[in-house]
Every structure is written in structure tokens, then in C-alpha cells.
Amino acid sequence: MLTEDIRRVHKKKRLLPIPNSRFIKIRCKNCGNEQITFSHASMRVRCNVCNELLAEPTGGKAKILGEIVEELE
Numbered sequence: 001m002l003t004e005d006i007r008r009v010h011k012k013k014r015l016l017p018i019p020n021s022r023f024i025k026i027r028c029k030n031c032g033n034e035q036i037t038f039s040h041a042s043m044r045v046r047c048n049v050c051n052e053l054l055a056e057p058t059g060g061k062a063k064i065l066g067e068i069v070e071e072l073e
């Protein structure tokens with residue numbers, strides 16, 4: 001008796017999640033320093049120069065407290 005085990009291989013295509021997030025350049029309102037941060041930052045982002053709070057996590061898109069200079073993809 002010939003037993004052939006034919007397995008159907010499912011090729012699961014992993015779809016890349018559509019990026020709903022991007023990087024943004026924020027200018028510190030306090031000292032004018034510009035720095036790039038993630039728009040969905042999950043941690044507080046502080047200015048590298050004066051330690052001013054620039055972005056705060058909200059669970060989704062971060063609340064930007066500084067001035068958004070540019071949005072990067």
C-alpha cells in the first residue's frame with residue numbers, strides 16, 4: 001500500500017500593516033531646537049536641549065505640544 005502524504009502548503013502572505021504613523025519634526029517653543037519624533041510616540045518626548053515637553057502619549061497619536069515644522073514619511 002502506497003501512502004502518500006500530500007500536504008497542501010498554504011502560503012500565507014503577510015500583509016504589511018498600512019503605516020498610519022510617521023515621523024514629525026517638532027520645534028521646541030521654548031528654545032527653538034528642532035528634533036524628529038514619532039507621531040505615535042508612546043513615551044514623553046522632551047527637548048534635547050532644554051528638556052521642555054514636546055509630545056505626550058495619548059494611547060494613539062501623540063499629543064504634540066511643540067510646533068510641528070515638518071511631517072516626514
Ligand SMILES: [Zn+2]
Pocket residue numbers: 028029030031032033047048049050051052
Ligand atoms: Zn527646547
